[in-house]
Amino acid sequence: MSAPQRKPSTDVQKDASMAKQKAMIDSNFDRLGNVKNTGEKVSYTFVPGNLNELIMCFDMVGNYPEINAIQNGLRKKSGGLIMEAEKWGHSEDVCTYVKADIGMMRKGNIGPTGQPIPEPDILMLSYTGCYTFLKWFELLRHEYKCETAMLHVPYTGDGVITKAMTDYVVKQLKEEVIPKYEKVSGVKFDIDRLRENLAHSAKAEDDFVWVLESAKNKPSPIDAYFGGIYYIGPIFTAFRGTELAVDYYKTLREEIEERIRKGQGPITPEGEMKNEKYRIVTEGPPNYTSMREFWKMFYDEGAVVVASTYTKVGGTYDFGFRHDPSRPLESLAEYCMHCYTNRNLPERTRMLETYINDYEADGLLINSIKSCNSFAAGELMMMREVEKRTGKPAAFVETDLVDPRYFSAANVKNRLESYFQMIDQKRRAGA
Amino acid sequence: MATREEITNRCQDLYDDLDFTAARTWKDAEPGRHVIGYMPMYVPREIIHAAGMLPLGILGGGDQLEVIQGDAYYQSYICRIPRSTVELLLTDRIDFVDGMLFPSICDVIRNLSGMWKLLRPDVYAHYFDVPQNYMKDVGGEFYIHELNVLKEDLEKISGNKVTNEALKNSIELYNENRRLTRELYKFRADNPWLAPSSEVYLINRAGMVIPVEEHNVLITDYIEAARQEDRPKRDNSRVVISGSFCEQPPINLIKSIEMSGCYVVDDDYMLVNRWFTKPVPTDGDPIQALSYTFLEASVKMPSCFEPNEDIKGQFLVDLVRETNAEGVIFAAASFCDPALLERPILQDVLNQVDIPHVSFKYAENTGQMQPIREQAGTFADSIKLWS
Numbered sequence: 001m002s003a004p005q006r007k008p009s010t011d012v013q014k015d016a017s018m019a020k021q022k023a024m025i026d027s028n029f030d031r032l033g034n035v036k037n038t039g040e041k042v043s044y045t046f047v048p049g050n051l052n053e054l055i056m057c058f059d060m061v062g063n064y065p066e067i068n069a070i071q072n073g074l075r076k077k078s079g080g081l082i083m084e085a086e087k088w089g090h091s092e093d094v095c096t097y098v099k100a101d102i103g104m105m106r107k108g109n110i111g112p113t114g115q116p117i118p119e120p121d122i123l124m125l126s127y128t129g130c131y132t133f134l135k136w137f138e139l140l141r142h143e144y145k146c147e148t149a150m151l152h153v154p155y156t157g158d159g160v161i162t163k164a165m166t167d168y169v170v171k172q173l174k175e176e177v178i179p180k181y182e183k184v185s186g187v188k189f190d191i192d193r194l195r196e197n198l199a200h201s202a203k204a205e206d207d208f209v210w211v212l213e214s215a216k217n218k219p220s221p222i223d224a225y226f227g228g229i230y231y232i233g234p235i236f237t238a239f240r241g242t243e244l245a246v247d248y249y250k251t252l253r254e255e256i257e258e259r260i261r262k263g264q265g266p267i268t269p270e271g272e273m274k275n276e277k278y279r280i281v282t283e284g285p286p287n288y289t290s291m292r293e294f295w296k297m298f299y300d301e302g303a304v305v306v307a308s309t310y311t312k313v314g315g316t317y318d319f320g321f322r323h324d325p326s327r328p329l330e331s332l333a334e335y336c337m338h339c340y341t342n343r344n345l346p347e348r349t350r351m352l353e354t355y356i357n358d359y360e361a362d363g364l365l366i367n368s369i370k371s372c373n374s375f376a377a378g379e380l381m382m383m384r385e386v387e388k389r390t391g392k393p394a395a396f397v398e399t400d401l402v403d404p405r406y407f408s409a410a411n412v413k414n415r416l417e418s419y420f421q422m423i424d425q426k427r428r429a430g431a
Numbered sequence: 432m433a434t435r436e437e438i439t440n441r442c443q444d445l446y447d448d449l450d451f452t453a454a455r456t457w458k459d460a461e462p463g464r465h466v467i468g469y470m471p472m473y474v475p476r477e478i479i480h481a482a483g484m485l486p487l488g489i490l491g492g493g494d495q496l497e498v499i500q501g502d503a504y505y506q507s508y509i510c511r512i513p514r515s516t517v518e519l520l521l522t523d524r525i526d527f528v529d530g531m532l533f534p535s536i537c538d539v540i541r542n543l544s545g546m547w548k549l550l551r552p553d554v555y556a557h558y559f560d561v562p563q564n565y566m567k568d569v570g571g572e573f574y575i576h577e578l579n580v581l582k583e584d585l586e587k588i589s590g591n592k593v594t595n596e597a598l599k600n601s602i603e604l605y606n607e608n609r610r611l612t613r614e615l616y617k618f619r620a621d622n623p624w625l626a627p628s629s630e631v632y633l634i635n636r637a638g639m640v641i642p643v644e645e646h647n648v649l650i651t652d653y654i655e656a657a658r659q660e661d662r663p664k665r666d667n668s669r670v671v672i673s674g675s676f677c678e679q680p681p682i683n684l685i686k687s688i689e690m691s692g693c694y695v696v697d698d699d700y701m702l703v704n705r706w707f708t709k710p711v712p713t714d715g716d717p718i719q720a721l722s723y724t725f726l727e728a729s730v731k732m733p734s735c736f737e738p739n740e741d742i743k744g745q746f747l748v749d750l751v752r753e754t755n756a757e758g759v760i761f762a763a764a765s766f767c768d769p770a771l772l773e774r775p776i777l778q779d780v781l782n783q784v785d786i787p788h789v790s791f792k793y794a795e796n797t798g799q800m801q802p803i804r805e806q807a808g809t810f811a812d813s814i815k816l817w818s
Contacts, residue, residue, distance in 0.1 A: 089778060091763075091771040093508070093792075098772070127563060127736070131538045134563070134736055135772035141740050142776050150563060150736055152570070155535070157544055157558025168573035172564050344558070345545025370508045373768060377513065378542040380504050385549060398506060 012269045012292075017252040021233050024248065025071075026113060028238045031061050033115030041185050044120040044140065047314050049128025049153050049336035051177070053197035053241035053323065058185035062238040063117060065136070069100035071112035073288030073402035081107065082403050095132045096371040096403040098139065105143060120146050122184045124177070128153040129313075129341030130374040149180040153336040159347050161337045169333035195325035197241035198332075202322045207249035208235050209317050214256050215306040216359055219276035221259035223266040225286060225305035226295040236314030241323075268299040277302030278423055281355045283309045283348075283382065284367040284375050287399035290407045294399070297416050305365075307355035309348065312340035319351070341374045349382045349389075356390045362423045364394040365416075370406045393426055395419035435630075435656035438649065442633035445640055446682065449496055449519070453640050454487050455527050465589050468525060469532040470516070470540050471677040472734055473706045474559055475578060475721050480601040480643060481593045482585040487528060488639025488703065491515045494681040494796040504546070510766040511794045512678035513543045520550065529588055530555030532581075536677055536734045537768050555588055557581065563736040565726045574722040582718070598717040604643050606710040611650040612638075613705055616697060618654050620754040623694035624664040626657050629686045635701050636679075665694075668811040671756045672698035673747060674774065676732055678764035680793050687800040688760065692811035696754040702730055733773035744780030751786055757814045760807060761790035787818060 014022075035042055043060045045051070047067070055062055072078040081103030082096050088106060090099050104110070104117070111117040125137040125148055141148045151172050154165040178189050211231055215224045222228070231252060239245040259265075265273040269292055280298075282305050287294050298305070315321060321338045324331040340348070352364060364386050368376045383394045397415050400406035433441075445453055458464045465484045469476075476486040492498060492515030501518035519525050531554065533544035547556035560577055562570030582593050615634065619626040634653050638646040672688070676699045688695060709728045712720045729735060731746035751759065759781060763770035774790065781788050789810040791803060 089775045091774070091792075093766045094768060094771050125736075131535075131541070131734075132768055132772065135733065135769065138737065138743065139772070139776060142743065142779065145740060148738075148740070150738060152563035152736075154560050154573070155541060155558060157533075157541070157560065164573060164576040168562075168564075168569065168576075171569045171572070175566060175569055176564060344548070345542055346548050348545075349549065368506055370506075373509060373542075373766075374538040376506060377509055377539040378504075378546050380506070381546045381549060 015255055015267050017248065017255050018230050018267075020248055020251060021230050024234050024239055024244060025067070025237070028061070029111055029113040029115055032063055032111065032117055033113075035061065035118045041121040042118045043122050043124050043181075044137070045124035046126055046128070046130070046133050047236045048130060048339040048341060049126035049151070050237070050240075050314070051124065051126060051151075051332055052238060053194055053201055054173070054177070054332060055124065055181070056197055056241055057189060057193045058181045058187045060121070060181070060185055063120065064237050065101040066097050067237055068104060068111055068117065069097040069402050070288050072100055072104065074291060075112055076289060076404070077112065078289060078402035079404040094371075095136070096401055098132060098136045100402050101136070102139065105140075119144055122146060122180060123148040125150045126153065126336060127151060128336045129155070129339050132374070147180055147184050149177045151177055151336070153342060155342055155344070156337055156347070157344050159344050161334060165337060166330055166333045169336060170329045173329050173332065191328055194328045198323040198325040198328055200243060200246050201241045202324065204235055204240065204245040204249045205315075205317045205322050207253045211249065211252055211256055212307070212311065212318055214260060217260055218360070219263070219265040220279065220304050220306050221256050221264060221266060223268070223273075223295075223298075223305050224311060225282045225308040226268075226291070226298070227266050228305070228308055228311040229286065232311050232314060266304055268295065270296075270299070273299045273302070273304060275302045276304050278420055279304060279306045279359065279361045280363060280365050281305070281307045281352060281359065281361045282365050282367060283352060283379060285310045285313075285369050285372060285401055286367060287407050288402050289404040290409060293409055294407075294412065297413050301416070301420050303420060306359040306361055309340055309351065312351075314339065316340055316343070316351070345378045345382060349385045352382060352386045353389050356386065356392055361392065363392040363419070365419065366394065366396045368396060368398045370398065370400045371403065372401065393419070393422045395422070432652055432656065435653065435660055438653045438656060439630045439633055442637040442649075445637045446633055447495065449492060450524050451487065451527075451640060454485055457485050457642065458527055463590065465529040466527060467530045467532060467585065467588075468528040469703075470534060470536070470543070471701070471703065472534050472536045472732065473561065473703050473729075474532045474534055475581070476643070476703070477598060477601040477605050477711075477717075477721065478578065478582050478585060478593060480604065481597040482582075482589040483591045484529070484585065484589050485642060488701070489516055489519065489525065489531070490636075490639060490679050490701070491795050492518055493679070494683070494798065508766055509539055510678055510764050511796060512764070513539050515795065516543065517546070517550075520547075528554070530557070530585075532557055532559045534559050535561055539768075540677070555584065557584065561725065561735075565738060567723060567726060571722050571726050574725060575718055578718050578721055595717055599713045602711045602713050602717055602720070604647070606713075607647055608638065608643050608650075609705050609707055610710070611647055615650055615654055616705070618657070620696040623667070623669065623696055624662050625660060628689055628695035628698070629682055630657070632682065632685050632700060635704055638704055639701065665692075666815070667692050667694040668758060668814040669694050669696045669754070669756045670811070671696060671747070671750055671754065671759045672700070672762050673759055673777065674761045674763035674767070674770035675700050676702050676770070677767060678795050680762060681795060681797055683800055684793055684797055684803055687804045688807045691804040691808035693760070693807055696756050697750050699732060702732055706730055733769035744777045747777055748780060748784055748786065757818055758787040758789070758810060760810065761788060763790070763792055765792045765794050787814060
């Protein structure tokens with residue numbers, strides 16, 4: 001019997017780290033909104049395969065169009081922006097991140113916080129694990145007519161990173177990316193500065209992985225999907241490589257250590273989740289336009305996400321990768337290739353299987369995103385494989401990232417309730 | 432020499448044959464023969480050929496294949512070509528294929544390479560990456576490495592060493608195939624009433640399933656036969672089709688566009704058969720020649736990055752002018768990311784030089800032609816009346 005759906009409370013409860021994270025993200029919007037006064041140059045780039053440590057070497061401020069779309073989605077602004085882009089001829093079939101971004105640009109480029117998003121001085125097209133990135137920045141370049149640095153990150157189709165692949169990325173960094181940044185910024189590249197930034201990254205990454213792996217505790221002190229979205233914010237965007245990020249992940253870790261000591265569950269918008277009934281692994285991004293409603297469907301049922309692949313789109317650190325100051329460019333190259341959607345389907349399937357086993361999860365839930373073929377194509381196959389290998393039940397729901405037209409709360413809730421019942425049945429059968 | 436009708440009937444039979452009997456027959460003719468399948472957009476067929484193997488284009492299941500199992504692997508918002516390709520696999524229609532290549536056309540085909548590995552772990556399945564960096568010492572070197580990896584893999588499967596001599600011979604054959612294909616396109620652009628688009632399509636499609644030597648003869652024979660025939664010339668509008676480079680429209684859709692009053696004078700179906708705009712040199716290292724020609728002389732299409740914004744989309748304007756076309760029909764498969772994301776840029780480029788265009792979407796199993804005919808017909812009329 002499922003718990004009755006309560007109306008979400010208007011008072012959102014947050015950890016101290018969540019408030020800190022929000023302040024960090026907002027500070028980057030402030031910085032972007034203030035470039036007219038500061039004269040800082042602006043680099044647009046993507047989350048997977050972002051080169052924040054490198055961009056910082058040129059004193060540039062990073063703008064992340066995916067983050068703008070997410071923030072607009074969370075603030076219920078993305079629907080109108082997507083329709084604006086469709087009005088301009090963008091197909092209803094394609095990625096809604098792109099359309100939310102184009103729509104925002106068409107409407108004057110006012111960012112989610114109400115501050116202006118400046119035009120790019122350079123588009124850093126890190127083509128990592130998502131084909132749409134390539135077209136997205138061609139579309140932006142067509143509008144802005146600005147410098148564009150293309151970094152082709154080879155897909156790990158055979159499940160391995162070869163020396164030739166690393167060499168290819170490093171050469172592009174040396175011959176394409178760095179010269180263009182030097183030209184646009186007027187700042188000479190300093191490899192020692194890069195090493196310093198990478199050392200900060202590695203430190204933050206250690207704590208970040210510790211936080212993710214804390215979900216192996218019972219009860220899990222974190223929700224690695226909905227809560228995880230907060231945790232990935234700084235390290236996936238403009239803060240990786242900074243002391244601020246090191247400090248954030250240290251604080252976060254301390255907070256979670258404390259929760260483990262007290263035997264507490266994760267913090268949800270309505271307070272601590274006290275009764276962990278289901279431990280779930282998720283595949284795919286979340287829905288942002290109704291995120292709280294979506295999350296509530298979990299915590300009302302006592303379901304906690306103990307591991308998610310979405311929190312690996314900006315790097316699969318929990319499988320061992322760390323930025324390495326002693327091999328700065330090679331390390332950046334390997335980072336890009338390690339991002340989740342740059343891994344082939346057998347590797348992604350193996351990751352899910354590992355999560356189910358290592359986190360002692362009850363099953364797999366796939367939130368398949370209409371917008372994102374990079375994630376979605378093949379997920380049904382992965383679901384079958386994971387079920388076959390682990391014997392744990394899996395379920396499949398469909399929503400979208402930031403297009404509210406593709407979130408049907410009743411359908412999703414129905415499926416989730418049936419899924420939790422299926423887990424109960426499995427348990428009874430196994431008892 | 433065969434008549435035009437005989438040639439096109441044979442090509443129609445090859446097109447209709449979802450069991451790929453011609454390729455099976457080729458394979459069975461001699462022991463030790465192997466077949467390598469490939470999906471759109473481009474693979475170096477020369478290397479497959481030089482290994483003594485048959486490159487086999489797998490372009491989905493078309494409108495005659497009932498997709499039952501394949502649908503269970505894909506959500507409703509993903510295009511049809513991967514689901515019908517999975518159907519071909521699961522119904523053993525391509526069980527004779529010894530390996531599959533998945534070019535870097537989009538995320539869906541890329542991920543299909545991984546699905547293949549999971550579905551058929553015993554069959555070679557390779558994601559074939561092409562460079563998006565066009566500097567010789569960067570993208571060129573990387574691509575040389577990728578080509579060598581492919582060559583070694585194919586040598587293992589075939590048991591045949593790919594010698595430089597064999598590869599140069601294969602390059603010459605495919606150079607000739609590309610030359611003939613371009614000649615066929617030129618013939619159609621000059622005389623669209625003599626070479627209907629549906630026939631040209633079938634001739635090209637045959638090249639996906641038969642040996643290149645045979646296909647070269649077939650193109651030559653078709654041009655010769657079509658040239659000799661007297662067919663009525665209509666007052667149609669001349670159009671270029673853009674956006675159909677992966678999932679193929681059903682042949683009835685191609686016919687419908689013509690029946691609605693359009694002469695198709697160029698298109699981007701099956702670009703693999705004319706990918707290079709100049710011959711691949713045969714006087715040096717053949718792998719290096721394939722790599723550098725890819726960098727310098729590839730056709731423009733949405734899956735490849737255009738580093739120069741100043742010429743982005745210009746290829747389409749040039750194509751319209753070279754073929755004396757009067758407009759462009761953007762015909763993209765539903766949910767095709769490359770075509771649909773590229774389209775607004777191309778439309779903008781055309782708008783700047785007042786080239787009219789219209790857009791619609793299709794699936795390989797589209798059955799209702801009336802809306803397409805009305806749209807294409809109205810477009811053709813509008814060109815005649817107002818352009």
